[in-house]
Amino acid sequence: MTQLAPPALRSDNEEKPGRSRDPYYDNAKLLAVVLVVCGHFWEPLVEQPGQRHLKALYLLVYAFHMPAFILVSGFFSRTFTARPHQLRRLASGVLIPFVLWGTLLTLFNNALSGAHAKIQPLTPVWITWFLIALFLWRLTAPLWRTLRAPVTIATALFLASGAFSLGAQLSLTRVLQFLPFFVIGLTLRPSHLARLRETRWVKGAALSVFAVAGTAAYWLAPRLGAGWLYRSSSADELHVSYPHWLAQSAAIYAAGLVLTAAFLALVPHRHAWFTTLGAGTMSAFLIHAFVRQALVHTHVYDHEPLHNPAGQAVLTVLSIALTLLLCTRPIQQVMRPFIEPRLNWLFRHGESSPNRPA
Numbered sequence: 016m017t018q019l020a021p022p023a024l025r026s027d028n029e030e031k032p033g034r035s036r037d038p039y040y041d042n043a044k045l046l047a048v049v050l051v052v053c054g055h056f057w058e059p060l061v062e063q064p065g066q067r068h069l070k071a072l073y074l075l076v077y078a079f080h081m082p083a084f085i086l087v088s089g090f091f092s093r094t095f096t097a098r099p100h101q102l103r104r105l106a107s108g109v110l111i112p113f114v115l116w117g118t119l120l121t122l123f124n125n126a127l128s129g130a131h132a133k134i135q136p137l138t139p140v141w142i143t144w145f146l147i148a149l150f151l152w153r154l155t156a157p158l159w160r161t162l163r164a165p166v167t168i169a170t171a172l173f174l175a176s177g178a179f180s181l182g183a184q185l186s187l188t189r190v191l192q193f194l195p196f197f198v199i200g201l202t203l204r205p206s207h208l209a210r211l212r213e214t215r216w217v218k219g220a221a222l223s224v225f226a227v228a229g230t231a232a233y234w235l236a237p238r239l240g241a242g243w244l245y246r247s248s249s250a251d252e253l254h255v256s257y258p259h260w261l262a263q264s265a266a267i268y269a270a271g272l273v274l275t276a277a278f279l280a281l282v283p284h285r286h287a288w289f290t291t292l293g294a295g296t297m298s299a300f301l302i303h304a305f306v307r308q309a310l311v312h313t314h315v316y317d318h319e320p321l322h323n324p325a326g327q328a329v330l331t332v333l334s335i336a337l338t339l340l341l342c343t344r345p346i347q348q349v350m351r352p353f354i355e356p357r358l359n360w361l362f363r364h365g366e367s368s369p370n371r372p373a
Contacts, residue, residue, distance in 0.1 A: 039212060039284040041293025043087055046282060048296040049338045050080035052303045055142075056334040059316040060327065061241060069327055070241070071233040077244040078228065078267065079274035081145075082196045086275055088149055089200020090208075095156045099362075105153055107358045113139070113146035115353060116301050123305055127312035137184045142304050144186035144247075151190055152197040159198050169198040173268065177260040180249045192246035195268065196275070211276065212284045221277035228274055243267060295342035298350045302341050303334075 054076050061070040095101055117140040121132055124140075139147055159165040176191035211217060242248060243263060250260035310316060320326035340346065347354075 036294075038286040038290040038293075039208070039282060040087065040091075041290050042284070042287065043083070043279060043282045043293070044296045045289055045293040045338075045342065046278075047080055047084040047087065048299050048342070049335055050076050051084065052299060052338045053331055053334045054080060055303065055307050056310075056330055057327070058241075059311055060321060063322065065322070067233065067236045068324065070236040071229070073241065074235060074239065074244065075225075075229055075232040075274075077241065078232070079271050079278055081193065081246075082271040083275045083278050084145075085152075085193050085196040086200040086203075086279075089152070089156075089197035090203050091200075092153045092156045092197070093201055093203075095153055097154070097157055103358075103362050105150060106361075108355045109146055109150045109153070111356055111358065112301070112354055113143050113150065115356075116140075116146070117143040120304060120308070124308060124312075127308065135184075139183070139186045142300065144189050145300070147185055148190045148193065151185070152194065156201055159201055165198050166195060166202060169195040170268075174261060174265065177250045177264055178257050180251055186247070188249065189245075189247045192264070196271070199272075208279060211280045212282065214280075217280045221280040224273060224277040228270065289339065291344075292339055292342035295344070295347045297354055298346055299338045299341035301354065302346075302350070303337060306337060 054073060057069060057073050060066055061073045095105075114136050117136065117138075118134050120140040120143065121134050124130065125132055159169070162168055173192050173195050176188055181187040181191075240253075242253065244267065250257040253260060255263075315321070318326075321330060
């Protein structure tokens with residue numbers, strides 16, 4: 016039986032009966048979510064003294080891991096035209112999980128910390144910003160496809176966003192600052208990615224790009240705050256002038272775009288032992304947050320072994336293992352009601368099925 020990807024990273028074409036999955040895209044999704052999870056488990060350590068090597072690795076990963084994840088999401092949104100079945104799936108597979116998982120994370124953090132944070136349905140809780148951003152990006156996908164220069168306009172909106180403090184609701188700052196990567200994904204064709212992954216000299220160049228970027232990240236580690244890579248702050252919020260924000264954000268955007276292309280060039284395009292796990296990335300993305308928060312609130316990061324490279328290597332291996340476990344089919348089946356709940360009772364019937372012509 017063909018395993019379907021979560022709706023957040025799934026295109027209509029993947030739902031056609033008998034259509035085989037391209038392992039390249041599952042490999043890309045899996046490797047991207049592995050980097051996301053590792054970055055989150057490194058995060059409590061990177062700003063501590065003596066962690067330049069870890070912060071450099073963190074900066075390198077954060078420069079492209081979400082841009083790559085978002086670009087692939089945009090690529091899988093190319094067939095979104097706001098047909099009724101697509102809107103139903105967008106609501107049940109993205110919007111409802113945003114509210115549900117934000118509530119669960121708030122209650123979980125309150126239970127661990129003894130705090131009494133209020134549930135605020137419109138304010139993303141940590142990782143849930145991606146769900147509401149994806150909802151807004153995908154909802155506007157038909158509009159972007161009608162524009163003459165969608166990438167230029169999306170980039171202009173991103174650059175303008177630094178001049179305003181947009182608040183926490185709906186994570187609008189991140190929505191705008193990551194928007195160009197989603198729109199680039201919308202404009203790509205499979206042939207573009209095929210050339211990227213199949214041209215031999217491009218793979219060699221990609222390795223060189225990562226070597227240079229790694230060296231740059233090590234140099235920047237004592238000089239660059241990680242907050243610049245979260246794309247969640249305006250110039251005022253980062254305590255810099257708008258021209259400063261504009262120049263630095265543009266450089267980070269360009270670096271993210273180059274590193275994303277390099278990452279996609281290096282992703283294996285053949286079926287591997289881990290390929291089928293790429294269909295379960297959303298369960299790993301959501302569930303790992305609870306494990307990480309439990310480690311933070313139980314002060315695991317205060318233990319000395321995690322402050323040296325050997326302990327951090329073990330942490331990284333365990334993070335990868337957790338990601339792969341959370342992407343397995345049994346976990347997907349257990350979590351499906353919470354990640355893609357069936358909400359037939361909520362919608363009107365009679366619209367065309369996703370597997371029938373409209």
